Amino acid sequence: MTETARGEATISCATTIRRGHMTKILDWHSKDLAVRDRFASWYDTMSRAHVHAWLTTKHPASFDASARVFDLGGLQFSVMSHHRLEVSRPAKLVRQSDPEVFQLHLLLGGAGGITQGGRDAGLHAGQFLIIDSSRPYQGWRGTEDDPAEALLVQFPRAALGLRSDMVGRLVAAPFTVRHGITAVLAGHLKHLAENADGLTARDAQAVGAVTLDLIAAACADRFEDTTVLSPESRRQALLSSVHDFIRRRLGDPDLTPETIAAAHQISVRQLYKIFQEQGVTVAAWIRRCRLERCHRDLADPRLRSRPIQSIAARWGFTDAGTFSRAFRAAYGMSPRDHRNLAAGDRPSSRPDHL
Structure with a gap:
């Protein structure tokens, strides 16, 4: 890259950094730039935002x-998200600068390949990949017609809580999202991608800690040895797995603490305890999740013609009166008024009905 191109890229990039959100440090889109500046700006921006590599x-x-x-x-x-890229981090760059971090990639779309630590692996959508900044690597991702879409978590190696040699065995060894902790981790990262814009700095600290615990648990699962996890990581991984189990079964009116505990091979007493540590009961958390889904669906214009009780039943509320009272207690209005307000209509003058 020429000095002129690098200077133009830096100026262009600076206009895309948003200060409104305390957690967001970059929001970059090639469409915001002149065609001649796009790749130069991407190169410059990604070299500063992530581990420095040649692109x-x-x-x-x-x-x-x-x-x-x-x-x-x-x-x-x-x-x-990006079209075809080749990446190389040779030994020369490692010697010049090494932040000593791991990168966990979750590929959502497209394909890629990586060579590191004596391994040469292909990567496809639905797989995780770990890259070590302290080892040279080269690879590619995306095509000219099929851009790659990925979520990336970059974190200090020391923060993981696993021995470096154990994580080293995972470097450039893709593993597929499946049922269990890897599915929980993938779901967590996708949910985070949809909601990270709204995080405060305080929220970000808590979410970051949970994310690291889940990554550690997914790595331990690869070794089939959860004893390498700290007690806190094991507890957080269990809680996240329970949360994921509940969210996927909110429509089941027979979802109970007994079925949840049995699915995770723990006692009901232990289940109550981990929720108690969060300051909420199991039943209250299930009800909160169900109400959130109903609240969302009632405001969805695509579901405007669907009866309110049908939406409530979809998320596990079998009794109309119980649902209406719970909704009003949570949101300060009836389900009907919430739907009307979301559609720009006046609140209903009728009594507290669905």
Whole structure:
């Protein structure tokens, strides 16, 4: 890259950094730039936002990409999309600068490949990949017609809580999202991608800690040895797994503490205890999640013609009166008034009905 191109890229990038959100440190879109500046700006921006590496593309004139980067207090979370890229971090760059971090990639779309630590692996959508900044690597991701979409978590190696040699065995060894802790981790990262914009700095600290615990648990699962986890990581991984189990079964009116505990091979007493530590009961948390889904669906214009009780039943409320009272207690209005307000209508003058 020439000095002129690098200067233009820096200026262009600066206009995309948003200060309104305490956790967001970058919001970059190639469409905001002139075509001639797009790849140069991406190169410069990604080199500063992530581990420095050499990036190339065969068709810079048609290069299209976007990236959102968030600071989660000790780790960095990125949502990325880009056309075909080749990446190389040779030993020379490692010697010049090594932040000693791991990168966990979750590929959502497209394909790629990586060579590091003596391994040469392909990568496809629905797989995780761990890269070590302290080891040279090279790879590629995306095509000219099929851009890659990925979520990336960058964090200090020391923060993981696993021995470096154990994580080293996972470097450049893709593993697939499946039932269990890897599905919980994938779901957590996808949910985070949708909601990170609204996080406060305080929220970000808590979410970052949970994210690290889940990554550690997913790595331990690969070794089939949860004893390498700290007690706090094990507790958080269990809680996240329970939360995921409940969210996927909110429509089941027979969802009970007994079925939840049995699915996780723990006692009902232990289940109550982990929720008690969160300051909420199991039943209250299930009700809160169900109400949130109903609240969302009632405001969805695409579901305007669906009866309110049908939406309530979809999320596990079998009794109309119970649902109406719970909704009013949570949101200060009836389900009907919430739907009307979301549609721009006046609140109903009728008594407290669905």
